[in-house]
Amino acid sequence: MAASLQHRRPRGADLSAHRRPPPLCPEIEAGLGETVRAAQRSAAAPPVAGADPAPRWTLRRLVGWVREKFGRSCCRETIRAALHRLKLSWKKAKKLLGRADPERRQAFVERIQDLLAGAQRDRHLLVYLDEAHIHQDADLGYGWADRGRRLWVASPSPRLSDKLSFYGLYLYNEGQVRLWPYARANGEHTIDVLRRLRAEWPEDKLIVVWDGASYHRAGVVREAATALQIDLVPLPGYSPDFMPVEALWRWLREDVTYHYCHPTTEDLSRRVAAFETRLNHDACAVADRLWVKDHLDPDEEKGSYGVICWYRLSCRPLN
Secondary structure (H helix, E strand, O other): OHHHHOOOOOOOOOOOOOOOOOOOOHHHHHHHHHHHHHHHHHHHOOOOOOOOOOOOOOHHHHHHHHHHHHOOOOOHHHHHHHHHHOOOOOOOOOOOOOOOOHHHHHHHHHHHHHHHHHHHOOOOEEEEEEEEEEEOOOEOOOOOOOOOOOOOOOOOOOOOOOEEEEEEEEEOOOOEEEEEEEOOOOHHHHHHHHHHHHHHOOOOOEEEEEOOOOOOOOHHHHHHHHHOOEEEEEOOOOOHHHOOHHHHHHHHHHHHHEOOOOOOHHHHHHHHHHHHHHHOOOHHHHHHHOOOOOOOOHHHHHHHHOHHHHHHHHOOOOO
16 A cells, blocks of 8 residues: 555655745644644643643644645645744754753853853853763764765764763863763772872962762862862753853864764774864864853743742842
């Protein structure tokens, strides 16, 4: 049955002679806008146990929705044009930080603004530190290929254990990064990273900003930081948007692991080192890609405790 239905369909079969899809009537177009925006509002609301989410409205699904609701057959280009007229665009979603504490986020912003101002006057060296596991296998991203043919990437299917843990450091004052490989991220290796950082900057006052990973909070790590005279500033919980090194990991995957499977961990480490060297030749590019967040966006804060809580925080008198 499926074989007989799955015949080749000519591209643009539903288009007019001028290669433009016929427009939808105002009623259908308005229904499209309301349906898509209702799903958008539903996605931004806290999930409810036992409830089903609104559909993710792709063009294909919206074609079916128009056919079922209005009895009108149309192509995906017709739907796309109608959505564009409604000022809607296809974009990647971003999570609202539902479990983040807005008061702690506000307190962190006030503190980081002072630290950034001090770093800009060279009162101290401000370092953002984060870890990531980079696998030998290829990451799949977009790339150019012949039309109508797949973009194939060779992969010998490495084991899940074939990976390295990288400590990524963003030296805010210098506009430089460090990418140091280790077999795994743990307390022992974290102490070694702090020692390497102090050895590279023996005389400067060092301030390290990092997240609340268990080995960051370990007593031996905090004691080592105190002995090395490194001040530790933890991020507020569930707030990865304050960590610019997250952008460094995306950059690394785009330039190093997209569409290439590394035969060995040594090969992976070598290419990451070359990537680090290349970045450190252009401080402006690093500062642009690793932009430091130093303010709160009211729309993002709605995901925590709602607009009222944000209004209360924003109206708090400054001492």
